[in-house]
Amino acid sequence: MRRFSQVDVFTAEPLRGNPVAVVHDAEGLTEEQMRRFARWTNLSETTFLLPPTTAEADYRVRIFTPAEELPFAGHPTLGSAHAWLEAGGVPHTPGRVVQECGVGLVELQRGERLAFAAPPLLRSGPASAQDRATVRAALRIPDEDIVDAAWVDNGPGWLGVVLPDAAAVLALRPDWAAFGGIELGVVGAYPDPGPGEPAVEVRAFCPSLGIVEDPVTGSLNAGLGQWLTGTGALPPSYIASQGTALGRAGRVHVERDGATVWVGGDAVTVVRGEVLL
Structure with missing residues (x-):
C-alpha cells in the first residue's frame, strides 16, 4: 500500500477546482503501472512522487493524463507540492520548493498560496493560417472573432486564442x-x-490528451500569462477564472515579476489514504 492524496487545486473550497490524484512514495512502480492507474482514476492528471535525481530538487514528479505522460502541467505541480508538504516534506530552502519533472526544475514559492514559476515556452509565435482555420472549425466561430492566436506551448502543446470577451468564451460549443x-x-x-475579481475567463480544450475540457489549467494559464502580459494585453497582475462552464469556480493568480511569470492558486486535500499499487 502507498500513501495517496487527492487534492483540489485552484480553489480553497472543496469540489470547486481541479482535482489531481497524487501517489506518494512511488519508487518501484513501473511506467505501465503508472499509466494504468492514471487511466483508472480518469482525472485530467495523476502524479507520482519520487526521489529527485539532482541535489537541487526537493522531489521528482511524473505526470500522466488518462492518455499520455506530460513533461509539465500546472495544477499537478501545485497539487503535488501541496501533498508533498502536507505529508511532511521539508524543502532545502525555507519558503521555496523545487520540483523536478520532464521539463527540468520548476521553482515554487510558498506565500499566501503556492505559486510556480512558469517554465520557458517550448513553442511560441503567431498561429499560421492553417492553425487559424483549425481554430475556426474546432470552436465553430468566424475568423473575425479570433482577436489573436499564438502558440504558448510549455509541454502540453497549447495554442492560445483570444476572443472578444468572456461571454464569447463561455458561449463556445466546440466541434470535437x-x-x-x-x-x-x-x-x-x-x-x-473590480479589485479581487477575475479579469478574464479561460477554457482549455484538449481532447487528444484524453480530456475533453480541463476544469482549471495551470500550464495554459502560465503560457497565456507569459504571452499576454508580455504584449501588454493583460496587466502584470491579474486573476483568471476557469471552470465556470463546468460548474467549477477556479481562480488562478498570475503575476509577472520582471521576466518571470508566477502562477498561483489555493489547494485543499479532499481525499487522503492509501492505494493498492
Missing part, C-alpha cells in the same frame, strides 16, 4: 471532431473587473 490533435486554450476579458 475538428480539433486535429491541437490543444486549444481560449481567453476573453471581463468588462471592468
Whole structure:
C-alpha cells in the first residue's frame, strides 16, 4: 500500500477546482503501472512522487493524463507540492520548493498560496493560417472573432486564442471532431473587473490528451500569462477564472515579476489514504 492524496487545486473550497490524484512514495512502480492507474482514476492528471535525481530538487514528479505522460502541467505541480508538504516534506530552502519533472526544475514559492514559476515556452509565435482555420472549425466561430492566436506551448502543446470577451468564451460549443490533435486554450476579458475579481475567463480544450475540457489549467494559464502580459494585453497582475462552464469556480493568480511569470492558486486535500499499487 502507498500513501495517496487527492487534492483540489485552484480553489480553497472543496469540489470547486481541479482535482489531481497524487501517489506518494512511488519508487518501484513501473511506467505501465503508472499509466494504468492514471487511466483508472480518469482525472485530467495523476502524479507520482519520487526521489529527485539532482541535489537541487526537493522531489521528482511524473505526470500522466488518462492518455499520455506530460513533461509539465500546472495544477499537478501545485497539487503535488501541496501533498508533498502536507505529508511532511521539508524543502532545502525555507519558503521555496523545487520540483523536478520532464521539463527540468520548476521553482515554487510558498506565500499566501503556492505559486510556480512558469517554465520557458517550448513553442511560441503567431498561429499560421492553417492553425487559424483549425481554430475556426474546432470552436465553430468566424475568423473575425479570433482577436489573436499564438502558440504558448510549455509541454502540453497549447495554442492560445483570444476572443472578444468572456461571454464569447463561455458561449463556445466546440466541434470535437475538428480539433486535429491541437490543444486549444481560449481567453476573453471581463468588462471592468473590480479589485479581487477575475479579469478574464479561460477554457482549455484538449481532447487528444484524453480530456475533453480541463476544469482549471495551470500550464495554459502560465503560457497565456507569459504571452499576454508580455504584449501588454493583460496587466502584470491579474486573476483568471476557469471552470465556470463546468460548474467549477477556479481562480488562478498570475503575476509577472520582471521576466518571470508566477502562477498561483489555493489547494485543499479532499481525499487522503492509501492505494493498492
